[in-house]
Every structure is written in C-alpha cells, then in structure tokens.
Amino acid sequence: MYPDEFDYYNADSIDEALELLDEHSDAETELLAGGHSLLPAMKTGLSSPDVLIDISGVEAMQGIETDGDTLSIGAMTRYSDLTDSEGVAEHAPVLADAVRQVGDVQVRNRGTIGGNLAHADPAADLPGAALASDATLVVEGSDGEREIPADDFFFGMYTTDVGPDELLTRIEVPSADGAVGTYVKKPSPSSGYAMVGVAALLDTDGDTVKSASVGANGVMDHGVRLESVENALVDGSLDADTIEAAAGHAGDDLDVAMMMDDLQASNEFRAQLLEVYTERALTAAMDGGSTPAAAD
Template identity: 65%
Template sequence: MFPDEFDYHRAESVDDALDLLAEYPDAEVLAGGHSLLPTMKNGLAKPDVVVDIGHIESMQGIDRNGDATSIGALTTYAEIDDDEELWADATVLTEAASEIGDTQVRNRGTIGGNLAHSDPASDLPGAAIASDLTLVVEGPDGERRIDADEFFVAMYMTDLAEDELLTRIEVPRGDGATSGAYVKKPSPSSGYALVGVAAQVQVDDGTVTTARIGANGVMDHAVRLEPVEDAIEGERLSDDAVSAAAERAADDLEEAMMMDDLQASSEFRSHLLETYTKRALERAAERADATVTA
C-alpha cells in the first residue's frame, strides 16, 4: 500500500525542527520511520506534512558525563546494543534494545522514536521506567525534563506536547552494586512483547536496598510494579524472596483493564506477568552474584 501525498521538510537542527512544527502544527515527525511509515501505508496516519528530524547531529550519539549517560534521541538500537559500557552502566535499557525486532530494525530504529511512540507492546518503555530515565524535551519555551514514571500516559500517548521534541535521554550510571535484566514473552507473529518485564536492583551485602520494576505489554502503557519493589526491598535475592515478590506483580493492576486481544487474554497476561517478573528478578540476581564474585 502507498501513503497519501504529503509535503516533506528536512530539519537541519532542533531549532529548525521546532520552527517547522510551529509552522505546521499538524505535521508528523519522522525519525527512524518504523512507527510512522507503516501507519501511513495502511492509512491510519494521513499527514499533510512530514518533518524529517533524522539528520540532526546534536540528537545522535552517546555521551558520558559524571553520574549520567546521555543518549541522543536519534541513537539507534544497534548503537546502544554495541556499546559495551552501556551494557555495564545501563544493563536493563541495553538488554531491552537488543531484544527489539531484527538486525535491520535495530540498525534504523531510534530510542527516541520508540519512547515517544509509546506502543504498549514495545520493549523500551518498561525498561525506561526500571532504569529511572530522565527524558529531555525541547519546545518553544525551552528545555523540559520528564521522569520516565510520568512520561507514558496511555496507548500511543505521552507527556510530550505536540510542539515539543524528545532530544535526549539521560540514564543514571550504575555501579558495582547495581544489577538488572529485561525479559519478555514475544508475540510469535510480530516479535513485540506480549509481556515484558524490566528489573533493576541495588544490592548491598546480598540484600536489596532499592528496586525498580517496569512492565510493558500488560496495560495500555508501560507501568511500574511498585508492590514487587516493596516486596523485594530489604530481602536477599533468594528463590523464595523472588517468588514471593513476583506473586505481587499484578496487585495494583485491574485485570479488567489489562490488554485483551487475539494474542493473549487479560487472564493469560496476568499469569505471564508474574512468570516474567520472576524471571527478570532471577536474572538480575544471577548477575548480582557474578558481580560480587568478580
């Protein structure tokens, strides 16, 4: 299928892009293209104007500065997956990026486009919550910083205003006490997550001091599983503690509001959520043990 005709504008800078969005308030933004182009081809999106931000250099690359790592919104999944320091400093986010699509998708898709699209079945939103990301956006009034907890609002909806651009993501740099993992049950037809769980824990002398658990594919947007966090904090990462914490994965979630489609019922997703929360914590525990041993 072919999209309807549209006017194309290529932005050379963030300011240029913001000017174009002010001039064409109904324009769609094109980055890697994996979200926008399919919806245009099947007729779900019919923009009169497309603003291409894919060549803005200031929105690309990975920069380490002090206690945080800054990732440009146009950085591809492949660049993230290939960065060994990110695997150490931001394990959860990097592992989630490595699980997206196939090689071709990872070479073109961008972290900013993924997060701004807020697909409930995408891998990165839950990992963003678990990783305690800060999303930096720019608009007519300047720069604004949004915690990942507050960014995802509903299906395909975020706290990003129509006249703003997500320009970079800031990830707190982990230390030897931080461990994490992302695991998912992929859809057999698309590879998207039926359920994905991201777990990040800080461990001191074998005991979890803080935990952040995020999930995608369950509700209409990525969610934080605070009952699991409360259950595992203060505990050692033993099999019993992990199982007990995972049993609370759906405590704050209404089953009637869970995703329910041809891929999986809400009841099955609730079961998957507990199972994959346990697996994420188990993998995080294994990595924590490896760090201590090393």
C-alpha cells in the first residue's frame, strides 16, 4: 500500500525543526525519527500527515555522553548504538537490557530511543525501562527546554507530555551506581511487542534491598510504575520468598478493568502475566541481571 501525498522537509538542526513545526502548525504534521511505527501507519492509512519533518539527521540529538552521575542520550540515538555502549551498560543496565530486546537487528540499526518513547506505544519495550531508570526526558520548544520526569511523561496510548510545538531532544538517566537492572517480557507471537513487559532496577547492600524501581508496559494504555512492588522490596532480603511476596503486589495499584484487553490477551490474563513477569524480572535481578560484562 502507498501513503497519501505529503510535503517532506529534512531538518538539519533543532532550531530548524522547531521553525518547521511553527510554520506548519495549521497542518497535520508528523516527525520522522526511525520510521518503524510511522511509515507502516502511513502505508496502511492509519496516519495521513500533510507534512513530514525528518529529524533523524539532527546531530545535536544524537550520541551518548556521561556527565558526572548522569548519562545523557540524544533522542535520535539508534538502538544499535545503545547496545554497543559500555557507558549505557554500566550506568543504565535496565535500559540496556530492554533495548537489546527491541525488534530485530534491522530495527535496532534504524530505530531511535526518542522515537520509541515519544510514540508511546503501550506495548513498546522502553517506557517501563525509562520509568524504572528514573529517567528525565528533555523537550525543547520556542520557550526553551523543559525537563519531564518519566513518571509524568506518559499520559495514555500514544500520548505524552510533549507539546505540538516541542521536540524530545534527549534522555537523561541517573547512574545506577552498581545497581542491577533487568527487563523481561511476554512477547506477542505475531509482532514481538510486549504483551507484558517488566523492568526492574535494584540496589542492594549485601542481601538487603536498599532501593527498588519497577516499571511495566503492555499492561495499561501507558507505561506505569509498580510502587507497591517497590515498597514491598525495600529493606527486605533479596531472596525467593521476598520476591514472590513482592510480585504478588504487582497489580495492587492498577484497575484490572482498565488493563489492555485485545485479541492477544484479555485484561484478566494480563493481570496474571504481570505478576508472573514481575517475579521473573526480580528473580533475574537477584541472579545478577544485566551487568556491564553481560552486555557484549
């Protein structure tokens, strides 16, 4: 199938992209990053933009840098660059583990972290990892930069806090400082997207859990934090009994009736999967999880 006609612009800088957004504010406008979600939607008629602004080549939105205790990732950085980065494996292990499970080699060679997060597909792998990593998403518009904690970024299906005149320019992740990060998912047999995905980041002192961050995707219409699981873990021993008990709280803050319900899985089944995959993520963390050495 072929998309409807549209005007195409290639932005060379953040300022040029923002100027194009302003210039075409009265038209149906889409931003092109990796294109793995947008182009199929255009070909099937689900999306018919009048204007397409290509931001994939904006150099200021690419690359990975470490500044003190913060890892900064340009929004147009491709998955393959993240999987090859020792800095990401060391400072953002849960994000590194999730990125390795996105799509296939072809997708990871073209897709971008910013495109994934800004698109906010509820079944995408990165929202849960961004939440568990306590990431901050930086957007830029005509009024300058704005920092959005991951907890406040996702509103609903394909909906975020990014305004129509703004760009997601980079993602900042606080260093995990030796914490263990894991991501596990029940993939859709047809697409590989997450029917349920759980990301966990645990910081321990010996066998005691000092802090825990757990995020999930594929369950609700947007990525969510599992705070009851986190609370059940902190100050407890990192053992099988604690993990099983904590996983039992996975759905405490969620309304089963509001969970995703489709041909692949009912909301009741997703609630069961959430508990199972929360336990698997925490068990993987207990067993060592994603470490810098395992990133190769």
